Amino acid sequence: MTHNDWWRGGVIYQVYPRSFFDSNGDGIGDLLGVLEKIDYIASLNVDAIWLSPFFTSPMKDFGYDVSDYRGVDPLFGSLADFSQLVQAAHARGIRVLIDQVLNHSSDQHEWFKESRSSRDNPKADWYVWADPKDDGTVPNNWLSVFGGPAWTWDSRRKQYYLHNFLASQPDLNFHCEAVQQQLLDDMEFWLLLGVDGFRLDAANFYFHDRALRDNPPNLDIREGSIGVRADNPYAFQQHIHDKTQPENLLFLKRIRQLLERYPGSATVAEIGCDQSLRTMAAYTGGGDTLHMAYSFDLLTEQCSPAFLRHTIESVERELVDGWPCWSIGNHDVVRVMSRWALDGQPDFSRGRLFMALLLSLRGSVCLYQGEELGLDEAELQFEQLVDPYGIRFWPEFKGRDGCRTPMPWHEGDLHGGFSREQPWLPLSSRHLPLSVAAQEPNEDSMLNTYRRFIAWRQSQPLLIEGSLRVLHHDDDLLVFERRLGDEAWLCLFNLGSQARHFAWTAKVEALPAPASTALFGNTGVELPAQGFGFARLLG
Structure with missing residues (x-):
């Protein structure tokens, strides 16, 4: 392995900035908060951090609805703060990956405002527009991951626009060359600022079927699918026309060509589809596509030895020369300490077991903030929810707020030491005894076990290669x-x-x-x- 191959077997720590540390007392974590805790991150012995979106946004989906791909939202700080964070991370040997939400923008982005203004403006085809059927209904049967049709009517253009997620997240039209080039230019903007790569959100969603053909019904829910819960009809279709199109691979190769000009940079892609492992193989194979990818296979409720064997062997069989990135938790799913608990009771011995298993697999690893503390899923009341996904499907699905609550830094401090003010989400009282300060002096704590195990893993070439x-x-x-x-x-x-x-x-x-x-x-x-x-x- 060379210095530029750090990502092969690298351990990446996902930071959800909103909930990491609040440096200015407004109840929301920020970039200077991450900077203030950079030595804590370094103490974990990880290779890189992945920063969830901090871009300018109306925050309808908490930053995954971008209104300026080159701006830092004032909630999180400034470009100067970001540059300072990158420099501090690099000084400690930590690489910085940032989220790139390329599939869709916010409906408040200037691009969309112009695109919806008429059918003949310079950005008219930058988004996916379609005429209604003769009876005025939506163009086809495609569904949104967040529930309901994937189409919303716009009275200005008198057309429907596509959105695979919220209606406030219109899909960009990747069949438009100008869109592809603009997004590549925006990614290079961040590379020039010193970032070491990107986590690509919904990386198989970029292209759609030009003919807008209906998706067929899905009679066989497969591993790695999105929306497999019975309360969400998204899983009732085979998503063969609305995502994972052949043209997608060509754009991913363009991303790789861009990163080749910045040695040591890397990509990790999120893949959510019915044939996730096959898609991962296509998207990471050949040495000219993405560096690594992860799917939702280990982000489900299944964790039996039989299921784990099936998943591991499927990855080994399908990927060939591709490279996996394993994850058992992130900002979108119930925390693993609750999701994989026996009899619904979180168990720290079981948490250590999952740590050892995850860090022993062939591939790279993403750890989600708080996993190293053994945090379980926070329980929130309906009136405390802010996630539109959970609000839509409550009570059968409680959304993603329970895994996004603030990090507990000090048990005795107000709001767990996260902020001087009321946080944007309440900090779970069950998390306070698991604070960083409480675990630091205990050599056998979950936190210190994670530190030692990651350091041990990195000293064992066999586990890496x-x-x-x-x-x-x-x-x-x-x-x-x-x-x-x-x-x-x-x-x-x-x-x-x-x-x-x-x-x-x-x-x-x-x-x-x-x-x-x-x-x-x-x-x-x-x-x-x-x-x-x-x-x-x-x-």
Whole structure:
């Protein structure tokens, strides 16, 4: 591996700036707040941070509705603040990736204001416009991820516009060359400011079928899909015309060509579709597309050994020369401590198990802020919600606010040390005892275990570069082999609630992985409930 290949096996820490740290006392986290906590991030031993959107925005979707791709929203600070943060991160050996929400803009963006003003203005075709059917209804049956038709009527143009998400997030028309070039120029603006790459939001959504053909029904909900809940009809279609179009790959190659001019920069793409692993392979293979991608496969409620084996083996089979980025939590899903809990009760032993499993897979890793503290999903009342997704589908789906509540820094401080004022979302009282300050002095805390395990992982080339082969699974156990050259390891995980014995005849040497609880003997290994361990195969 070279210095420019840092992303191969790199650990990326996702910072959701709104909820990280508030430096100016307005109840909302900001860029200077991230800067103030940069030494904390460095202490985690991660390779990079991914900053969720801080761009100018009306905040209908909390920054994922961009109204200026080159501006910092005053809520978060200024371009000068951002440059200062990048310099501080680089001084500590931390790379900075920023979110790029290219599929859609805000309806308050100047581009959209011009586009909707007439059918013959210079930006008339920068968004996806379509005439109604003869009876005035929407052009086709495409659905929004956030519920309802993916089309909204505009009285000025007397046409419908496409939005895969909120109606205030109109889709850009990537069939327009000027749109592609503008977005590439905007990305280069940030590269020139020193960013080390991009997380690409909804990266398979960029292009749509020009003929606007209807999607067929979906009778087989697949892993990696978006909107698989029964309360959201989005999953009732096969999304073969509204996203993941062949032209998408050509644009992603243009992004790669741009980044090749900035050695050491990288992309990680979010892929959400019915054939997510196949799409990941296409989008990361060949060395001329994206550097890495992640799907929603491990962001679902499923975590049985059988499901994990299926997912891991599918990735190994499908990706070939592509590169995965694994994630078990982010700003869009229920926190993993709740989502994968046994009997609905968060368990820190189980949290350590998931940490070890995630950081032992072949590929890169994204960690979401608060995972290193063992935070579970915060419970909010309906009147406390701000997420339009949750408000729309309450109470069957409570939205994304529960995973976005503020970081607890000090248990005894008002609002957990996050802010001097009432935060934009309430801080969970259950999170206060898990604050950074409370965990710092405890060598065996979740926080310090994460620090040690990430440092250990980064000192083991086998975990970064080695191959992976699943050897065994049953109702509780998952066992796989990592191999690099002549060296091979056994990696064992007991996801069950009872201790288990796993037998073999090969000679092994136990490895001192942080927090490992396995006891290795001559005939096998004893794994306590929620236990894990690593051993080197001898001979």
